[in-house]
Amino acid sequence: MKNIFAVAGVVIKELYRRKDFYVLFIVTILICTMMAMVRIYNDANIVRYLKEISLDLIWLCSLVIAVTTTARQIPAERENRTLLPLLAKPLTRVQLIFGKFFGCWLACGLSLLCFYLFFGVLAATREHDWQPLNYLEAATMHWFMLGIIVSLALLGSIVFAAPSSNATICFVIIGGILFVGRHLDQQALNMPEPVRTILTVLYYAIPHLEFYDMRDLVIHNWPLVAGKYICLALLYACFYMAVFLIGACLSFRRKAVN
Amino acid sequence: MTAILRTDKLRVEYRSREIRQATKIALHGLDLEVGAGEVFGFLGPNGAGKTTTMNVLLGFVPPTSGSASLFGIDVRQPIARQRIGYLPELTYYYKFLTAEELLRFYSRIFGLSRTVADKRISELLKLVELEHAAKRPIKSYSKGMQQRVGLAQALVNDPDLLILDEPTSGLDPLGRMKVREIIQRLKNEGKTVFFSSHELGEVESVCDRVAIIHQGQLKAIGRVADITGSHASLEKAFLKIIGFETQPAS
Numbered sequence: 231m232k233n234i235f236a237v238a239g240v241v242i243k244e245l246y247r248r249k250d251f252y253v254l255f256i257v258t259i260l261i262c263t264m265m266a267m268v269r270i271y272n273d274a275n276i277v278r279y280l281k282e283i284s285l286d287l288i289w290l291c292s293l294v295i296a297v298t299t300t301a302r303q304i305p306a307e308r309e310n311r312t313l314l315p316l317l318a319k320p321l322t323r324v325q326l327i328f329g330k331f332f333g334c335w336l337a338c339g340l341s342l343l344c345f346y347l348f349f350g351v352l353a354a355t356r357e358h359d360w361q362p363l364n365y366l367e368a369a370t371m372h373w374f375m376l377g378i379i380v381s382l383a384l385l386g387s388i389v390f391a392a393p394s395s396n397a398t399i400c401f402v403i404i405g406g407i408l409f410v411g412r413h414l415d416q417q418a419l420n421m422p423e424p425v426r427t428i429l430t431v432l433y434y435a436i437p438h439l440e441f442y443d444m445r446d447l448v449i450h451n452w453p454l455v456a457g458k459y460i461c462l463a464l465l466y467a468c469f470y471m472a473v474f475l476i477g478a479c480l481s482f483r484r485k486a487v488n
Numbered sequence: 489m490t491a492i493l494r495t496d497k498l499r500v501e502y503r504s505r506e507i508r509q510a511t512k513i514a515l516h517g518l519d520l521e522v523g524a525g526e527v528f529g530f531l532g533p534n535g536a537g538k539t540t541t542m543n544v545l546l547g548f549v550p551p552t553s554g555s556a557s558l559f560g561i562d563v564r565q566p567i568a569r570q571r572i573g574y575l576p577e578l579t580y581y582y583k584f585l586t587a588e589e590l591l592r593f594y595s596r597i598f599g600l601s602r603t604v605a606d607k608r609i610s611e612l613l614k615l616v617e618l619e620h621a622a623k624r625p626i627k628s629y630s631k632g633m634q635q636r637v638g639l640a641q642a643l644v645n646d647p648d649l650l651i652l653d654e655p656t657s658g659l660d661p662l663g664r665m666k667v668r669e670i671i672q673r674l675k676n677e678g679k680t681v682f683f684s685s686h687e688l689g690e691v692e693s694v695c696d697r698v699a700i701i702h703q704g705q706l707k708a709i710g711r712v713a714d715i716t717g718s719h720a721s722l723e724k725a726f727l728k729i730i731g732f733e734t735q736p737a738s
Contacts, residue, residue, distance in 0.1 A: 232596060232597075232599065233596075233597050236593055236596040236597050239593070239596075240582060240585070240593055243584065243585065243589070244582070244584055247584040247625075248584065310579075310580045311576060311578070311579045311580060312579065312580060312581060312582060314546075314548070314574070314576040314579060315574060315575075315576060315579060315581075315594075315638070315641055315642070316597075317546070317547070317548060318546045318547075318548075318569060318572070318574035318576075318651075319569060319594060319597045319598065320566045320567060320569045320570045320597065320598065321566065321597050322566050486543075486548065486549045486550070487543075487548040487549070
């Protein structure tokens with residue numbers, strides 16, 4: 231485990247020493263703060279729109295951070311040849327993959343913490359009904375969803391040599407799952423065979439990222455979702471993380487490093 | 489003589505993904521043995537198979553047939569790399585880390601305790617003369633400084649075997665002299681050094697034995713004096729062995 235944590239530590243250092251996170255965080259703060267300062271029609275419910283837009287920005291920024299940070303990990307190591315002295319140490323390729331995964335996932339978690347803390351402060355200044363447990367539940371689900379995305383991007387970073395192509399493909403897949411994936415079973419009912427079977431299989435095969443979207447819970451201050459459902463969703467996320475990581479390890483094990 | 493590094497009928501083929509491209513044979517049954525405490529020079533023209541041999545020894549490339557071992561352990565086992573240090577040719581290190589952080593990261597992978605790592609890092613920074621820049625990010629280093637960081641990381645675990653791939657490549661004369669001094673110092677400490685180089689004068693001055701490889705085949709192996717033989721220098725012997733006859737100046 232020490233090797234995994236050593237690699238993860240370097241990934242986290244990389245995140246906070248690069249400018250990407252700060253740029254996204256400052257842009258989010260600026261947009262949300264400026265919106266919070268404007269009083270539109272003196273409508274008290276306007277705070278819900280503010281919360282919705284802030285959460286949309288947080289989602290977008292977290293996806294960008296997760297995909298771009300992960301997509302460059304292995305290709306950058308190969309391109310800069312830092313992989314050679316690293317693998318010349320008693321470090322297995324599986325440990326390297328897991329180290330990169332935990333590093334990226336924890337880095338995403340830390341950035342998410344900053345975003346949600348800011349969101350909490352913003353929401354607290356605009357409404358009096360402040361529900362931190364809702365935020366915690368939503369952030370936990372969000373973080374596990376990012377775990378699926380990080381493992382997917384890591385698998386992509388081994389298959390595709392260029393980080394840009396990997397990132398683009400990941401964004402297309404994520405967008406497809408979030409906007410189309412949830413309707414595949416309904417669409418399948420209206421299709422002839424074999425398209426119906428293909429769509430049904432696809433519906434059950436893809437990781438349903440929309441399960442982790444708890445923005446409405448936070449926006450409307452709905453009651454917490456029961457713990458057993460949250461636990462099931464987290465286990466579901468762990469299953470997909472394991473599948474993508476096993477794929478990444480198997481693919482990386484066969485690659486010659488030279 | 490205890491063999492620290494051994495290859496036995498080592499063969500490496502690179503299969504082309506293109507249909508009409510032939511398979512490239514990088515190594516044809518290479519047999520090598522390097523004993524404890526030796527400084528061993530591994531010579532050959534570009535494309536001879538030196539880096540491929542090192543890549544196999546470090547577990548980066550699997551052999552097509554034959555075997556390679558370090559300290560009697562198959563190179564495919566990660567534990568075989570516990571007692572080695574490796575300096576690649578022209579490598580960049582994590583630019584966002586400082587030299588001290590980089591060495592600490594690698595020392596963690598070798599499982600060094602914090603106290604041992606602190607002492608070792610301090611000694612190495614002094615050895616490669618980077619104490620003054622230890623807390624500066626590597627991105628601000630010159631090429632020579634980066635090569636010295638590379639040398640420090642190769643020594644972080646106090647290795648018994650050091651594998652250096654053209655360690656003086658791209659260095660100025662002063663940098664080359666420093667690297668030679670470090671190799672000499674390691675030799676005096678009883679360490680084994682296996683290194684490739686195109687600087688034959690340098691090889692002549694520090695190596696106990698050398699091997700000359702050409703087109704993936706071992707052409708000569710032995711003590712520097714034996715290989716030089718009747719030739720004026722190792723360079724002349726090297727050129728003759730690889731089949732290149734020098735023309736007398738007109």
